[in-house]
Amino acid sequence: MNGLETTRTSSRAILWVALVLLVVLYGFPFLYMLFTSFKTPLETIAVPPTVLPSSWTIENYASAIGRDGVVASFVNSVVTAVLSTAISLVLALPAAYAVTRFRTRFGRFFIVGALVMRMVPPIVIGVPMIGIFRSLGISDTSFALAIAHATISLPLSIWLMSSFFEAVPEELEEAAKIDGASRLGALWRVVLPVTAGGIAVTAIFAFLASWNEFLFALLLTATRSQTTPIVIANFQTQFGLDWGAMTALAVLYSVPVILLALVLQRHIVAGLTAGAVKG
């Protein structure tokens, strides 16, 4: 083995070690949560803590699922996240397209404004929303919560989609127009299919933003639309924390998004890099 090969092998080994270390660091909290969910109530709070359960039990899962409102909260989380994603996409796609293609001063102001909106603390928006939704008669509904969640995901969606639209050469649209398509037709038939990966990425981020959101759900939901993050938090009370049931429910709540990420991982990677290099 020559010197160059030795250096390459060493570099690769270091990379692998770093990679494994990173995976362990990122994965450990989830694995610890997973193991805790299978411990007995006493072992979940053992001092010093144990990593693996000394005896495995599914008691925590039974306790978590059996708790009032858990199943309903899952349904609410799904409905809210789907609605919020739909609202974000429906509003973000035309907005991002307009900003990208028309390049007006207002458009530039708008896109910066969207970024600024992202920086506004959610509580500032949340408190007025309580009164607004009540006066509209939609308080404590998943629809209202989805609108609230869209205020979080919409700015990000507009920015993401703008970068994806930027990456599509305008010549493609021109060609479609020469073939007789209107601007909307070109957008529908040419631009959107080309940016499908980007739309998928935007949808995933919008979905995750809603799925994991806590503050708006805390402020805006009650009996009919409470989402699972609030139910998970309810395991913490003034006098203690039911670690077993809490971690069990957290594991169950993580499963759909983990599956989603696994199924769509190719789109996520492709989408994230789509706007990186302008062709």
Added chain:
Amino acid sequence: MSRRVLAGAAGALALATAVVLSGCGAGGGAPAAGDDSITVLVEAGGHGELQPIADQFEKDTGTSVTFVELPYDGLYNRLNSEFSSGSLSFDVAALDSIWLPTFAEALTPLDDMMTDEVQSDLFPALVTEAQVDDSFVGMPAWTNSEILYYRTDLFEDPAQQQKFKAEYGYDLVPPTTWEQYADVAKFFTQDTDSDGQVDVYGTDVKGAVETEWLATLSQTGEKDMVVGDDGTVSLGDADSLAALDFYTSLLPYAPSGAAQLDWAGSQNLFNQGQLAMMRFWAHAYKQIPADSAVTGKVGVTTMVGGPGGVAGVPGAWYLSVPAGTSKQEKALEFVQYAYDHNELSVDTDLGLASRISVLEKYQDEPGYENYKPLVDTLNATATIPRPANPNWQEIVDSALIPMIQKAVVPGADNQQLLDDAKAQVESITE
């Protein structure tokens, strides 16, 4: 049908379904509050105490009660937000005692409900606490206090008794004074299997919560807990220093990590058999797990006393009615009903009640051994409520807990810490 059309149709159907479901309140386990129902906002942990009362209330009056459960911190934030926006989603709220002054202005006075007869059946500290600016704004739903837990297997062991008497010159019994508590804590800090490691500690020292130290402060005889009615801050005086000195003097007899030890951690240590004694809220007696190392070996007695006598910190939750609810009459009816049927809370998870008559009725029954110590501690003359200060939560979070956490680090200058905390509290209350 092309794949694209099929996908579009599926998406549209999903969206339509979602809209319909959301409009109806898809996930709701309970109906929206209608004319024959009221909504009660509760902390998740205290919900169980009110459920039997709500069930009976519905049977007797036809009015259903819908509970909205929120985590402890979340409940405070929700109340704050709703009162700020002026838009309420609840008719009754179960409030922690320390929140009453904060929200008092937005609550309906319950003065008519607080008759002399009612007040005489409540602990003096609770009557004081329920009153903000000469008006009663909360009716105690259940109350709590720290009491003393001890391991009967250790205290009743003849070998331990003999050894203790030989060392300290008096009988080994559950301590009643600071001095005895320190002696017993020191004595039971033992290496039971001779491996050179301490297996059992005499006590715990909680650094991450404030009420344990506040109880110690009351035990000095301090009449104004941290902040007086006139706004004077008593931190830094001789009583507060004595309380902090005693509190931290127990560190050698407690497991390490005191700075981060909170209620849950302390309860776990005791249930695992690592502590010989624990000062803890009375409800924990019912919550000792069946697989705990101490099950069947736990005794409870009145909280220890200092120079000022026995004292605990009353930990009550109050039912309050927001002034803004349109269902005032039904809400007030529920609060009155909860007081009248306070006994229904006895057989719940926390197993606590608020009325003296209810607690005394059960105190000699098997399984309710924690009631007498609770009653005695709450009736003790040195037991005083936390100050009715709207900034109390901030005082706790910003000044008291950080001060205690620094004090439980070996070598801390307690007087300096108290003086610093005093300055901080003064800046908060200015």
